[in-house]
Amino acid sequence: MLEIKDLHVSVAGGTEIIKGLNLSIPAGEVHAIMGPNGSGKSTLSYVLAGHEGYEVTQGSITYMGQDLLAMDASERAQSGVFLAFQYPVEIPGVQNGYFLRSIVNAQRVSQGEPELNPVEFMKKVKEVLKLVKLEPNMLKRSVNEGFSGGEKKRNEVLQMALLAPKLCVLDETDSGLDIDALRIVGHGVDALKGPERSFLVITHYQRLLDHVVPDKVHVLQGGRIIHSGDKNLALELEERGYEWLIEGQS
């Protein structure tokens, strides 16, 4: 599904953030990425999604056999790459429901399917609202504007469920959630698991991984993956922190 080789990334025209990263995620697998603040996790997620503020100076990313780096952000999205943002963006004046319908229809058009009219869309979205336990009135408010932290994260999962992507990158979708919301989000993500869908879950805590059990856990530090293991690594990290790994590095 995803094959990252010797990836080097700089802030456009500036410092290098990712310094030789290798990662391979087969279809159907869940990989978690953990690592200290500032280690480059969000940067990796932006690069996968095609953010133009970051420059790939070296290396390659292959997604479903295609050169991901040759596609722009919307092409990547349309071919099934989804990023649940660490900080979802507010779009004042644009009704969330209208936004959701627009993105669903953009995807449908790109796949040669007819657009959904508002009624058809409502039917579809109501199902998904239940999955993330959001009230229908969230559709009437402006995109993410005035949403609580937890509502924003659930709105991200809502979009993910609507678009049914192939590669789901979740950037700290669990942070800022209360215990119930964490379970809802965890359950929502888990429900989307399937043999054709891969997940890259960026998180600081083990708790989300109780719901979405990872096949592999990687530790990102200084722009590189310094250690990988199975789901038990997350538990170990929770207990011991990163020090022991970082020390082992230098």
Add this chain to the structure above:
Amino acid sequence: MSQAPLSKAEQNPEVSSLMAQKYQHGFVTDIESEVAAKGLSEETVRYISAKKNEPEWLLEWRLKSLEIFLSMEMPDWAQLNIPEIDYQDIHYFAAPKERPKSLDEVDPELLKTYEKLGIPLHERAALAGVAVDAVFDSVSVVTTFREELAKHGVIFCSFSEAVHDYPELIKKYLGTIVPRADNYFTALNSAVFSDGSFVYIPKGVRCPMELSTYFRINEANTGQFERTLIIADEGSYVSYLEGCTAPQRDENQLHAAVVELITHDDAEIKYSTVQNWYPGDEEGKGGIYNFVTKRGKCQGKRSKISWTQVETGSAITWKYPSCVLLGDESIGEFYSIALTNHFQQADTGTKMVHIGKNTKSHIISKGVSAGKSQSTYRGLVSVGPKAEGARNFSQCDSLLIGDLCGAHTFPYIEVSRQDAQVEHEATTSKVSEDQMFYCQQRGLSAEEAVALIVTGFCREVLNELPMEFAVEANKLLSVSLEGTVG
């Protein structure tokens, strides 16, 4: 004749031709295919007046206006770069040009745009200026429309018709809201105005439908020096829609319209405009110069005038729909979206003149500039010595797309009372990269993303538009933004 279903009328040639006949005799004034010589002179004015078979007093009024015009100078205070206009090189009276006989003869580019805007098939022909007797279904719409209005005593006709049928109303109000000497272009319009709309809503009547110039599209060729007068008598209400979202091609480069509104006690006029005249090409060649004077007088107590405009067209827009708040407790509103792209220039805003007690005004202006365009908000709020308890709130927001465009805000405030409450807020922002990326990550193209963000930015104004218009305006914004990114 009854309201046959539109599709049937289309299929049945007999019905069609009947309708066409009715149309010819009922609604279209026969215009001989003659053109006045170029140039502006007393002779031209006499020619126009004679062609329209106008009464002597109106001819005199026109001639006086011409005298005023000739003594005035073109205003130069706006933030506009206006190429010199040769007023002697313009035809001031021209019968409509030969129209296309069917849609096949219409510029395919124009038709493509209609499609993008979602304009129903049967309306496209009328908009493209296809000879009216070929546009069957709009005829039946117009017929039922007129019958319904007549039932309520509402007068809605062309200005020329009104001059003949309701001379006392025209005489009483013409030029009383926008004096002919108000400015250079009002003087010009008053001398040579071709036609326009007239509306009268009787006492206590709530006009049963939105009135739209759209229904008079067959007379669209009169648009160059248009003149509109709307009178809302005591306790009446009307919502009037001017223009339409379809791009309007016009050979005439100079447009100088005058719109006068008046509300008596407890009356309300809601005037909505979508202006999409030809803006010129991507290099800034061609395009309409649009110099409009629109003013409403809230003559009566507790009366209200509300202007809503979506300005996306024209190479140059010079336009300040205003409210004179004379009646106590009267209310003036101005909601505006001005979108400029490529080399377009817009200098637009409003004047709220508080004269009566406890008068209120509300201004929301959204300027969107893209390409190498320039957009200016220019607004005046004045509170006179007797306007006890006057209140105003103004919000002017500018949104920039790219680095080559400009946005400017000039709020003028003249207050002669201590107790007046005048608030002004202004913001300037750029389309945020975060928002763009967020939308694109969800699969929207850069163009779709910009359009979405811009419509969000304009939301408060779009919400003021009548439902149907709002949907079209949304699409219009997207179409006007094409080519601004990526």
